[in-house]
Amino acid sequence: MHVSVWGKLERRGDDIFLDAFLYEGEAGRKVLRKVYTGSKGVVRAMVHRLSNMIIERYTGQRGVAGTQIAFVAEINNGKQLHVMGYDGYRPRPLTNNRSLNLFPHWSPGKRFLAFTSYLDGNPDIHVMDLTTGEIRNVVAFQGANITPAWSPDGKQLAFASSFDGDSDIYTIEASGGTKLRQLTFSPASDFSPTWSPSGIEIAFSSDRGGSLQIYVMDADGSNVRRLTFEGRYNTAPAWSPDGRWIAYTCRNKQGSLKICRVTPDGRQSVQVTQSVGDHESASWSPDGRHIVFSVASRGESDIYSVHYDGSGLVRLTSGPYRASSPSWSLWE
Structure with a gap:
């Protein structure tokens, strides 16, 4: 038409x-x-x-105009959280604490942003209320507490922590940091959880098979199965809003990092991005039509977006900083 x-x-x-x-x-x-x-x-x-x-x-589906993208900006040896429009409009800082702030992830409804910060000396998980600016430390276990991910109902955070030795996946109540539950018990490293839209399953990265791969489990930690088998480096999964795909960082045969996607049953996988540089940290638009990610090349790092099929590459940042770890907000 x-x-x-x-x-x-x-x-x-x-x-x-x-x-x-x-x-x-x-x-x-x-x-x-x-x-x-x-x-x-x-x-x-x-x-x-x-x-x-x-x-x-x-x-029949809402557009993404008006949504926002949070990302990490490396400035003067620190890493601060920034936010910009879905098209790269008016990037502006969210934190200014002379610390390292990493792995931002939006809550449903766009009111909160979870992230890892060294603000209190240890890599802990904090939650920022974007309406008031208040920042709460919600996961402060000894060791590294990283890669937080909100559950679809906004009640829980899944994250990786090494407080018990190796890195495992846990969930905790987002409101007050209570009801801790350990989901993985492998002696290997498990990290980067991402919830399915239904909240029934969680995908994550693990090197339990001898190389870094994508796995899926039920939200209670049971029924673990491996999704990726091609290549020896597949990490940082991000579940699409419609549940049909899981985007992730893959390493191609030439040794470069690209964005790939795989079906939740592991039967179909495809490389999405093709351009030069190393591509990491995929995050879906709320309508599932676009993927935002970072591109590192020649000492620089910027945020780009593409259609989910890899077409329509658009550069979103060109600021005086290295931009990485984008997270696309959901609708309000």
Whole structure:
């Protein structure tokens, strides 16, 4: 179907009016008119509403305009959390604590951000309330506490911790850091958990088979099975919102890191990204149509996005810092 959009912005006093028309077919039949009004500061939000409305009209699913991407910015030997629009618009800092802040992960609803920080001297898991700026230390076990991931209902955090020796996967209540539950007991290293959209399963990385691979288990730690078998380096899984794919970092035959994806039953896998550099830290858009990731090349590191099939590569950052570990927010 051929679809076109025409619109104009007009100032009327202190307000801005967006008058938009939607046309279908080669003949350009007008099917919809939308008028938005607001102050100059909300023009971008008005365009986002129009864009999302059009996408939902023709796909049945909301668009991603208005969502945000958190990431790590390496500045002056420190690593701070930043946030920007889904298209790279207006990156700005969330932390400024002269510490190392790593592995950001959005909560459902976009109010909280979980991350690992050395703020108290140890790599602990903290939660930031983005409405107040308050930061709480929720996992402070001795050893490394890393790669937090919110459960789909927002009630639990899955994470990796080495407080008992080797790194294992645990869950804990996100609200107060209680009801700790250990899910893996392998003498190998298990880390980077990611929940299925249903909350029934968790994928993770492990070297229990002699090389780093992607595994899946039930959310209680039972029924562990291996998903990836091609190559000796597959890590950092990220489950798609529709549950059909798990994106991850893979190493190709040339030795470069790329983004791949595999079905949850392990029967189908495909390399997604092809461009130069090392590609890591995949994160899905909330509609499952795009993947954001970091690209390291020639001493620089920036955030890029692609369609889930690997087409439409777009660079999102070009700041005076090395950008990595992106995390795409869900809808509010």
